[in-house]
Amino acid sequence: MSDYPISTSAIDDNRAVSSVIGVVILFGFLILVLSLYQVEVVPQQNAETEFQHSGEVRNDLVELRAGILQAGSIDQPQYQTVQLGTVYSTRVFSINPPAPAGTIRTSESYPITIAYESNGTVVETIPTRFIEYQPGYNELDRSPTWYDASLLYLDARDEGGGIALIEDQNLVDSDGEVQITALQNEFRRSGTGQVTLELRPAESVIGDIPEADLNVTVPTRLSNEEYWNSTDISNNKYSVTDDANDDGIHNLTLETTTSSLTIDTVGVQEVPEEPVQSSSARIGGSTSQNKPPVVEDLIYQNDAVAYDGNDPDAVAGGVNFSVTNRVGEDVTITDVRVTPRNSDISDLSDDGLPNGEPVTSEVYVAADLADAYVDYDGGTVLPKTVDLDTDGFTNNGNAQLSDGATATFYLYEFIEGFFGSVDMSGEDVEITITYQPASGGTETKTFTITPNSGGSSSGGSDPVINSLSTRSPGQSGQYKVMYGVSDPDSDLAQIEFSLRDSSNNELDSISDSGISGGAAAGETDNLNPGGGTADYVRVTVTDESGNTAQQDVDI
Numbered sequence: 093m094s095d096y097p098i099s100t101s102a103i104d105d106n107r108a109v110s111s112v113i114g115v116v117i118l119f120g121f122l123i124l125v126l127s128l129y130q131v132e133v134v135p136q137q138n139a140e141t142e143f144q145h146s147g148e149v150r151n152d153l154v155e156l157r158a159g160i161l162q163a164g165s166i167d168q169p170q171y172q173t174v175q176l177g178t179v180y181s182t183r184v185f186s187i188n189p190p191a192p193a194g195t196i197r198t199s200e201s202y203p204i205t206i207a208y209e210s211n212g213t214v215v216e217t218i219p220t221r222f223i224e225y226q227p228g229y230n231e232l233d234r235s236p237t238w239y240d241a242s243l244l245y246l247d248a249r250d251e252g253g254g255i256a257l258i259e260d261q262n263l264v265d266s267d268g269e270v271q272i273t274a275l276q277n278e279f280r281r282s283g284t285g286q287v288t289l290e291l292r293p294a295e296s297v298i299g300d301i302p303e304a305d306l307n308v309t310v311p312t313r314l315s316n317e318e319y320w321n322s323t324d325i326s327n328n329k330y331s332v333t334d335d336a337n338d339d340g341i342h343n344l345t346l347e348t349t350t351s352s353l354t355i356d357t358v359g360v361q362e363v364p365e366e367p368v369q370s371s372s373a374r375i376g377g378s379t380s381q382n383k384p385p386v387v388e389d390l391i392y393q394n395d396a397v398a399y400d401g402n403d404p405d406a407v408a409g410g411v412n413f414s415v416t417n418r419v420g421e422d423v424t425i426t427d428v429r430v431t432p433r434n435s436d437i438s439d440l441s442d443d444g445l446p447n448g449e450p451v452t453s454e455v456y457v458a459a460d461l462a463d464a465y466v467d468y469d470g471g472t473v474l475p476k477t478v479d480l481d482t483d484g485f486t487n488n489g490n491a492q493l494s495d496g497a498t499a500t501f502y503l504y505e506f507i508e509g510f511f512g513s514v515d516m517s518g519e520d521v522e523i524t525i526t527y528q529p530a531s532g533g534t535e536t537k538t539f540t541i542t543p544n545s546g547g548s549s550s551g552g553s554d555p556v557i558n559s560l561s562t563r564s565p566g567q568s569g570q571y572k573v574m575y576g577v578s579d580p581d582s583d584l585a586q587i588e589f590s591l592r593d594s595s596n597n598e599l600d601s602i603s604d605s606g607i608s609g610g611a612a613a614g615e616t617d618n619l620n621p622g623g624g625t626a627d628y629v630r631v632t633v634t635d636e637s638g639n640t641a642q643q644d645v646d647i
Contacts (some may be wrong), residue, residue, distance in 0.1 A: 112131040126195065130186045138180050139231035142192060145178035146232060149194065150258065153225055153237055156289060157244045157259055157495050164273040164356025170291040173394055175545070177228060177284030179554070180185055189230040193642055196225045197280040200358060202341060204274055206355075209305040209347065216301065218355060222313065241312040241344060242273065243319070255318060263310065263346065263610045264325045270346050271354040272310060278365040280628065282644040285554070288393050294357040296365045303350045320344065389413045389537055390423070390525055393498065398516035399580050401451045401504040402444035409505030409513030410442075410451060411521065411543050412580055414556070416498045419529050425464065425491040427526035428532075430503060431475040433540075439507040441471025447486055449582045452482070456502040459558075460576035461492035471507065477524075479590035500556050502579050516555040517545040522543040530579035555579040560645040562629060570618040571647060573629050577612050583636040584608055591619040594627040 118240065152174040159170035182535070198220040211384040223239035233249040244259035245515035264270055279289045314320065316332045325346075333343040357364040396413035400406055415425055422547040444452040452579045453465040466484040481489045493499045501523075508514045560575045573589050584607045591600040599621040619629065632642045 103480050109128045115566060117343070122246065126185055133189070134183070134186050135231055139190065141178055141180055142229045142232045143491075144411070145175065145192075145377060146227065147299075149175055149225065149227070149229075150237070153244060154259060156223070157239055159241075159289075159291050160239070160275060160358055161242065161262060161273055163273070163293050163358045165354075166178075167293045167356075169293065171288055171391065171394075172291065173286050173288045174225070175283065175286050179284055184575075191227045191640065192230055193226060193284050194283055195280070195644070196289075197281040197410075198223055200279055201276075202269050203309075204311070205274065205309045205353070206301065206353075207307045207309070207390070209307050212378070217275060218274045218357065221276060221278075222311075227486070238313060239275075240314065243314070245319075248311075253479045255314065257319070261325075262321055262510075263344075264323075264329070268323075268326075268329070268348070269352050270308060272308065272356070273550050274355060274357045274364070275360065276357060277359045277362055279360040279647065280427070280629070280644055280646055281446070282633075283520065283557070283642045284644075285641060286395050288391070288395075290361050290391070292359045292361075292363045303348050305486070306348055306353060306557045308348060308349060308353065308355075309340050309345045310346065313340055315342055315344070322509040330553060331393070357510075389418055389535075390527060391418050392523075392537075392539040392541070396543040398519075398543040398545055399441060399451075400513075401511065402582070403442070403505060405513050405534065407505075407513035407552065408515050408517060409507070410580075411503045411516050411541065412500060413523075413541050413543070413557070414500045415496050415525065415537070417495055418493060419494045419527075419535075422461065422492065422494050422530045423527045424530075425457060425480065425493060425499065425525060425527045427477055427479050427524075428457070428501065429475065429522075429524035429526075430455075431479040431522040431524075432506065433520035433522065434514075436508050437506050437519070438474060438509050439471045440468075440474055440476065440503060440505070442467070442503070442504040443471075448488065449501075450502040450505050451580055451582055452576055453502070454504060455480070455502075457491035457499055458576065458578035459491040459495050459498040459499040460574065461544065462489065464491035491615060495575065496561070497647040502578075516543045518542060541637070542573070554639045555584060555635050555641040557631060557633060557641050559634065560629075560631060560643060562645055562647055564647075570620050572618060573645065574615070575612075575618045575631065577633045577641075579633075579639075581635060581637065581639075584612055584633070585636045586610070586632075586634045588632045589616050589619060590630040591626050592622050592628055592630055593621075597624070597631075599624045599626055604614050 134501040156172040163170040174196055177192050177193045180188045184597055201219040201221055204218045204220050205214050207214045224236050226235055226236045235246055237246050242262040246256040263272055321333050329347045331345050352397055386529050392418060393414045396411055398408040399410045400408045401410040440454045442452050442454050446452060448465050448468040450456040453467045455466045458466040464480040466478050466480055466487045469485040506514045506516055520540050520542050522540050526536050528534050556578045562571050563572050586605045587607055589602045590598050592598055600619045602616050626647050628644045628646045632640055634640050
């Protein structure tokens, strides 16, 4: 028997090596799992998000088409909201592609012509446009949806497919009556948020057309084979020409009479650029005795969202919403009355710091000319009319909003007695805004908001672009952008301005990393196209959590 002791160093070394190998294998397995998750699961989940949005935006576009036709037929302005894009779920251990932004725009202008059938003499020419919605999906098909001669359809022809009809033609009814709505004014918006299109009918502009047989020619993107042969319009009452100019536009000619013809004109955001109406042929649908009202008001954007503020709980007790100034001049907002329909909602209290910021003030109004806030010590009882320049233990005066700009309102948070914050999703709140137009006087606007669920405002919500406009100082060929932005989380970080041409090529850019807090407004330095032809500016706002908002503004 040996007297030498048995050494254990070799055994310990082997055990150490085994542990290292185990860690390496486990780490490799985790990397493999994460890689498979990134490649397989993330695209699938993102595709589900895009699919849900595609259904929502399809419904929005159906409503938009109906609003266009209704605005012309009843001579009343209509307001339709389109959700341009969407955002993916936040991920911790995987990476999302950029949020899929969408673009809605009007096409270039094409003529509708009215001519006598007997001799072909054109008696009236009315410009019209198509509307295109282009999604920016990363997983699903990006085929655009078009509004075209009262039709609504998905167009996959550029990808080798065909068209998928969503809404049928409304030009000719079963009695042979012809009703055409000419869509006018240039419009373009991009981003992931909502955009509201104001559809304004023409005011009365009388131009009589004597009773006669007429040929009315309407531009369309679809040929006989692609759609018109399948309609129930009598074959002897219409014809469609080939694409003579090789621009994708066909001419649909309808045979009718003066007494059977109605042509309405509807403008996007403004009254039509070239309104034409006639009492005999009802071109435009109005007479001087039936003049449609001109909307001069603050317009609620139907975008209320419930968020959780910077307080200890996780209840979405705050509300954000916005209004657009369509008064026709600058306004000063002086008072905001807040009346919950639910009588159990008793108070408004932000319970957060710092004071004087969105989410951490009971009332904050982010406007382009001047913001306003009111912060109460311990909150305030509801219902309450909040006087912006006198109420609270601290305030900074009235809000000022320029014509055409949008203001975002922050109300934080709604409280139910001793039970704390109330989840405001689905809760009706009546809002009355008192404002003073620059020309004098005092007006009020009352509407009811019903917030959707937004979640937490503590780093989880996107920035908001409240207002954008451009100008060219001294017609210099260079451009400045006036902007107003805000963020429910009070963590703005950066704003970028990209001057682009119609082919989406960047001509110049400016970036400002000095913005912070809950709101920022100002005007950029000059953007120089450098010999190119500028078409629009793309504005991107980013907060400290990496959330973004993007919108295009035309030059």
